[in-house]
Amino acid sequence: MAGGTRKRIVVMDKLPTLPSVAIEAIRLMEGEQSSFESIADLLRNDQVLAGRVLHYANSAHVGTRSKVTSISQAISLLGFNAVRSIILSVSIFDCFSGKFTHHRDKLLNFWLHSIGVAVTSEILAQRLGFQVPEEAHIAGLIHDLGKLVNYIQYPAEFERICEEIDQSGVFSVQGNIPLEIEKSVLGFSHIDSGQELADCWRLPESLSRVMWLHHQPVYETILPDVANLPSIVRFADVLCVTHNIGSSYFLCTGVSCHEHFHFALENLMLYHQFTPADISAIMTEVAEKVGSVGRILGFWDEDVYRRQISVANVSLGSISMNLEQNNRQLQETNRVCGATCDMVRKLRPGLTLPAASRIILEAVQKAFGIKHCLCMIRDDRRHMYIGQYFDGKRFMDIEAPIQLLELQAVSREAAPCEIASEALERLKKSTFELSKGAVLESGVIDMVAGSQFLATFFVADRGSSGSEERILGELVADFSNHLELREGSLIGLR
Ligand SMILES: [Fe+2]
Ligand SMILES: [Fe+2]
Numbered sequence: 354m355a356g357g358t359r360k361r362i363v364v365m366d367k368l369p370t371l372p373s374v375a376i377e378a379i380r381l382m383e384g385e386q387s388s389f390e391s392i393a394d395l396l397r398n399d400q401v402l403a404g405r406v407l408h409y410a411n412s413a414h415v416g417t418r419s420k421v422t423s424i425s426q427a428i429s430l431l432g433f434n435a436v437r438s439i440i441l442s443v444s445i446f447d448c449f450s451g452k453f454t455h456h457r458d459k460l461l462n463f464w465l466h467s468i469g470v471a472v473t474s475e476i477l478a479q480r481l482g483f484q485v486p487e488e489a490h491i492a493g494l495i496h497d498l499g500k501l502v503n504y505i506q507y508p509a510e511f512e513r514i515c516e517e518i519d520q521s522g523v524f525s526v527q528g529n530i531p532l533e534i535e536k537s538v539l540g541f542s543h544i545d546s547g548q549e550l551a552d553c554w555r556l557p558e559s560l561s562r563v564m565w566l567h568h569q570p571v572y573e574t575i576l577p578d579v580a581n582l583p584s585i586v587r588f589a590d591v592l593c594v595t596h597n598i599g600s601s602y603f604l605c606t607g608v609s610c611h612e613h614f615h616f617a618l619e620n621l622m623l624y625h626q627f628t629p630a631d632i633s634a635i636m637t638e639v640a641e642k643v644g645s646v647g648r649i650l651g652f653w654d655e656d657v658y659r660r661q662i663s664v665a666n667v668s669l670g671s672i673s674m675n676l677e678q679n680n681r682q683l684q685e686t687n688r689v690c691g692a693t694c695d696m697v698r699k700l701r702p703g704l705t706l707p708a709a710s711r712i713i714l715e716a717v718q719k720a721f722g723i724k725h726c727l728c729m730i731r732d733d734r735r736h737m738y739i740g741q742y743f744d745g746k747r748f749m750d751i752e753a754p755i756q757l758l759e760l761q762a763v764s765r766e767a768a769p770c771e772i773a774s775e776a777l778e779r780l781k782k783s784t785f786e787l788s789k790g791a792v793l794e795s796g797v798i799d800m801v802a803g804s805q806f807l808a809t810f811f812v813a814d815r816g817s818s819g820s821e822e823r824i825l826g827e828l829v830a831d832f833s834n835h836l837e838l839r840e841g842s843l844i845g846l847r
Contacts, residue, residue, distance in 0.1 A: 373395060375605075393424045471589075474490060497549070693720065737752050
């Protein structure tokens with residue numbers, strides 16, 4: 354399907370046509386001239402649809418006391434965008450349902466998924482600061498319509514796709530992801546046919562992009578811009594699939610949630626700093642809203658819904674347990690990487706050794722939140738270790754002899770503080786081991802064995818008293834050009 358000669362995969366005459374009121378509702382997203390009144394007029398000509406909108410307005414969920422009897426009243430009560438969303442839900446539901454001769458009962462699973470993603474997209478859009486969250490609702494509602502198109506036009510192949518998804522196993526990491534199964538059976542997937550449907554219905558570009566981009570992985574925080582609608586639908590899709598809200602592969606008999614959805618959920622939660630409690634609150638709201646829409650469309654069954662959710666919760670539990678730990682690790686890694694980059698940038702040729710030591714100490718503090726630390730750099734010209742010590746308040750210059758015998762002669766008491774004393778002991782040990790050329794179990798020594806031992810620092814834990822167990826790590830920098838520090842000279846940090 355490359356380039357301008359793309360072969361049509363969808364037989365256009367077999368595609369369902371949207372009622373004019375729905376087309377008008379979609380046009381409003383493009384900012385074309387249309388009004389509150391024009392929609393109300395169109396609804397007045399479609400009594401069935403108008404009845405459903407009024408039913409929604411009067412539903413218990415909306416919580417109005419007086420009965421809503423006119424479309425204008427409904428629009429002023431629910432808001433124009435909400436009425437537009439309900440018009441689209443009902444219209445799309447009706448026009449596709451008419452094309453189903455078999456599996457009508459299973460189709461409900463598809464609508465449950467679509468409405469679930471619509472409602473979840475809208476809630477996420479509100480939380481992330483989108484200006485018109487109802488656009489996300491519409492985007493979520495239509496995102497998987499390519500699957501219905503495929504079912505209508507290629508029913509045998511669609512059945513085979515669902516069978517293969519069933520066989521690939523629940524929560525399997527080995528099995529192919531459903532999109533790949535679609536491609537292997539049909540030669541294309543629902544994102545291709547969805548895009549053609551969007552062309553046929555002349556949907557606005559923002560919606561057309563959702564049809565073919567909603568399976569793109571999201572690598573960063575979703576910003577509140579209409580260009581990011583596919584990402585928000587992706588997030589909502591991942592939430593609904595992992596929570597088992599309906600099923601877009603509606604002929605499947607088992608629960609089909611590929612492991613990659615769980616990975617995606619973990620990542621999206623990390624990017625947005627959503628806790629398991631946040632997700633739980635979002636999904637409670639989703640359940641309420643899906644119930645409202647489902648009742649209007651006439652397929653809601655509270656018990657079935659609860660049963661489905663409870664199956665999904667089993668898998669979510671393990672995500673929640675890993676999530677906080679992963680979150681902590683990610684934050685720590687970011688902090689260490691940030692501090693290390695900063696340090697490497699500042700370490701430049703021509704620095705004095707105490708100045709270089711200070712830069713290293715500042716990076717170590719930033720990376721690990723440490724109060725007491727010491728950095729010593731070997732100065733071969735002066736036959737000294739030169740460095741600085743930071744006691745949590747101020748930096749102090751420290752020097753120690755380079756020769757092992759002289760170093761060993763320095764008593765612990767000569768050190769300005771407990772931690773410096775401990776560091777001196779470590780320095781003696783390292784120098785002794787290196788002088789014997791031994792390759793020791795210490796990672797640091799491994800790194801410098803066979804190279805020149807040029808600098809090391811010792812890091813003490815918060816409030817350290819200097820005991821050896823509290824030493825967190827050592828850093829070795831290759832300052833092989835003696836006093837000339839070389840940029841990018843960092844070898845390792847452990
Ligand atoms: Fe999809
Ligand atoms: Fe989906």
